[in-house]
Amino acid sequence: MTDLTITRSSTTSRITLGLLVAAGLALAALPWINGVGGSGRAVALLVYVLLAVMWNALAGFAGLVSIGQTLFFGVAAYATIRLSDAGIDPFLATILATLIGALLGYVTSLFMVSLSGGEFAIGMWVLSALAHLCVNLDPLIQGETGTSLIALNAYDVETRAALTLWLALAFTAVFMAALILLLRSSTGAAITAIRDDEIAARSVGVDVLRTKRIVFVLAATGTAAAGALWLTSNTSFQPKAFFGVHWTAYMLFMVLVGGLGRIEGALIGAVLFFVIETLFGAYGAWYLVGLGAVAVLFALVLPNGLWGWIGPRLPGEAIPTGYFVHKKEGRTQHVDG
Amino acid sequence: MTPSPVLRAEGLSMAFGAFKVLDRVSLDVFGGEIVGILGPNGAGKTTFMNLLTGAYRPTTGRVHVLGEDVTHLATADRCRRGIARTHQVPRPFGGMTVFENVLVAARNGRGDPSGDPVGLAWQVLEHTGLAGVANRKAGSLGLLDRKRLELSRALATGPRVVLLDEIGGGLTDAEADRLVALIRDIQRDGVTIVWIEHIMRLLTECCTRMICMAGGAVIADGLPGDVIDAPAVRTAYFGAAA
Numbered sequence A: 001m002t003d004l005t006i007t008r009s010s011t012t013s014r015i016t017l018g019l020l021v022a023a024g025l026a027l028a029a030l031p032w033i034n035g036v037g038g039s040g041r042a043v044a045l046l047v048y049v050l051l052a053v054m055w056n057a058l059a060g061f062a063g064l065v066s067i068g069q070t071l072f073f074g075v076a077a078y079a080t081i082r083l084s085d086a087g088i089d090p091f092l093a094t095i096l097a098t099l100i101g102a103l104l105g106y107v108t109s110l111f112m113v114s115l116s117g118g119e120f121a122i123g124m125w126v127l128s129a130l131a132h133l134c135v136n137l138d139p140l141i142q143g144e145t146g147t148s149l150i151a152l153n154a155y156d157v158e159t160r161a162a163l164t165l166w167l168a169l170a171f172t173a174v175f176m177a178a179l180i181l182l183l184r185s186s187t188g189a190a191i192t193a194i195r196d197d198e199i200a201a202r203s204v205g206v207d208v209l210r211t212k213r214i215v216f217v218l219a220a221t222g223t224a225a226a227g228a229l230w231l232t233s234n235t236s237f238q239p240k241a242f243f244g245v246h247w248t249a250y251m252l253f254m255v256l257v258g259g260l261g262r263i264e265g266a267l268i269g270a271v272l273f274f275v276i277e278t279l280f281g282a283y284g285a286w287y288l289v290g291l292g293a294v295a296v297l298f299a300l301v302l303p304n305g306l307w308g309w310i311g312p313r314l315p316g317e318a319i320p321t322g323y324f325v326h327k328k329e330g331r332t333q334h335v336d337g
Numbered sequence B: 001m002t003p004s005p006v007l008r009a010e011g012l013s014m015a016f017g018a019f020k021v022l023d024r025v026s027l028d029v030f031g032g033e034i035v036g037i038l039g040p041n042g043a044g045k046t047t048f049m050n051l052l053t054g055a056y057r058p059t060t061g062r063v064h065v066l067g068e069d070v071t072h073l074a075t076a077d078r079c080r081r082g083i084a085r086t087h088q089v090p091r092p093f094g095g096m097t098v099f100e101n102v103l104v105a106a107r108n109g110r111g112d113p114s115g116d117p118v119g120l121a122w123q124v125l126e127h128t129g130l131a132g133v134a135n136r137k138a139g140s141l142g143l144l145d146r147k148r149l150e151l152s153r154a155l156a157t158g159p160r161v162v163l164l165d166e167i168g169g170g171l172t173d174a175e176a177d178r179l180v181a182l183i184r185d186i187q188r189d190g191v192t193i194v195w196i197e198h199i200m201r202l203l204t205e206c207c208t209r210m211i212c213m214a215g216g217a218v219i220a221d222g223l224p225g226d227v228i229d230a231p232a233v234r235t236a237y238f239g240a241a242a
């Protein structure tokens, strides 16, 4: 009866998709172009992207500000060590550890997501600290001395670097796609509604708890994937290097500087963080001071982050999750008169 | 025998800390009624609505919808049982378009999930006069359209009862007339209406029944003309001016 058309993409989004695919292919070709060193840095970039995109999904969309996502990051790395120690191929272990992260996310969601903002934030940190303590008790880990993913030595250095990179690309693509598809699904509009106004979302029938739990589990899984990848890329596992609070600071930095509540924001936040780290990471403490200064500067000048400035200046959504509705009015011309 | 009420409040009380806002308010709303609620600022009208929708838990009392006790149900579940509301201070999903705002309601708020939410959302927008701004970000709407959006979202949930909280404020006469016509339309479609409003003219034109609240209690309940003329209402509502 009604001639409704719904458009869910635009030239902007097609160009963005093209750019993302091109960037992915370029990264995939890196082992042939740039060798082992380049691959390692590329994995770092992808890990940052995963962390930023997932933390943004959690805080920006579901309104769940967690300062303890290191729970999933660290446990997945630890699980990779354990699985590999049990004789499982380290790359397979990375994938299995991600699934363990998903399971941990599911179990955690049962009692964490219904907590209020402050309790949730601190509660996640407590869980992460607890997991850190438990991991330190494992004799295999030898406390903070740590251990290594020695099973990787079965692969020669080039193969190992290339496989890690491709796995990182696959993970990033899968989790980005999962998040975008989720936000475009019928649940997605509910998630975005919660982002904008949780009370109003309840008023129009959105099951806020259930919706938040879906996002929480996805974010947990993506963060776990990042942790397992970080281990596979760096081989050594020292608990502090995975459960450390610096990761939380990085996630906050990337998302706030990039733009809370937009996938594009988290993406460019991660890229910016990567660039800053590459250029200034060697300066140690001063580098951290500089990061803090950049964050403060952004909070003052661009409170909605980089994407809050760029996004509205584009002709369409770069990563489209919305609906453009149009009604064909073909008849009106000759009916009236 | 009297018909059973669509919405029943039974001895609802509410206190914020030691501050008692509502004191055992009971109200039966029957199918097809347009019940106007007036009362001075701070009378507890919005709080009453929040108890009906489950936004707050009452200190004592129960809420029934279509004979079912919903006191233990969350807001979203009550919405699917047929209670929809507008917010006194509009709460648009600012980063989403007007159409998306209504689509969320059509998808999540309906007790009967059959039907095409996209088509339903559009129909509602045409009915409430927002179709022309369907693709605008809701955050960029003016107050008037925000209020219409509140109403549109409420209607998209396919309600049995709609609770309206001061959606008539700030309208011109022509706009007010259109709003009254719209509310009557909605009622004709079989939706029962409870309407909190300060603008007396809107209520007297539209309502089949009127209630006055003051100091956390119902002080008058009856035909609009009778309620407005009741001495208790005149002192409570019009105060010194009466």
Ligand SMILES: Nc1ncnc2c1ncn2[C@@H]1O[C@H](COP(=O)(O)OP(=O)(O)O)[C@@H](O)[C@H]1O
Pocket: B016, B021, B039, B040, B041, B042, B043, B044, B045, B046, B047, B048
């Ligand atoms: N969340 C709250 N916390 C504390 N006091 C509240 C809250 N909500 C409302 N009140 C108080 O309850 C009284 C009734 O408020 P309200 O229901 O909004 O009145 P009305 O809608 O009739 O103007 C007011 O005194 C108000 O300050």
Ligand SMILES: [Mg+2]
Pocket: B045, B046, B047, B088
């Ligand atoms: Mg009020």
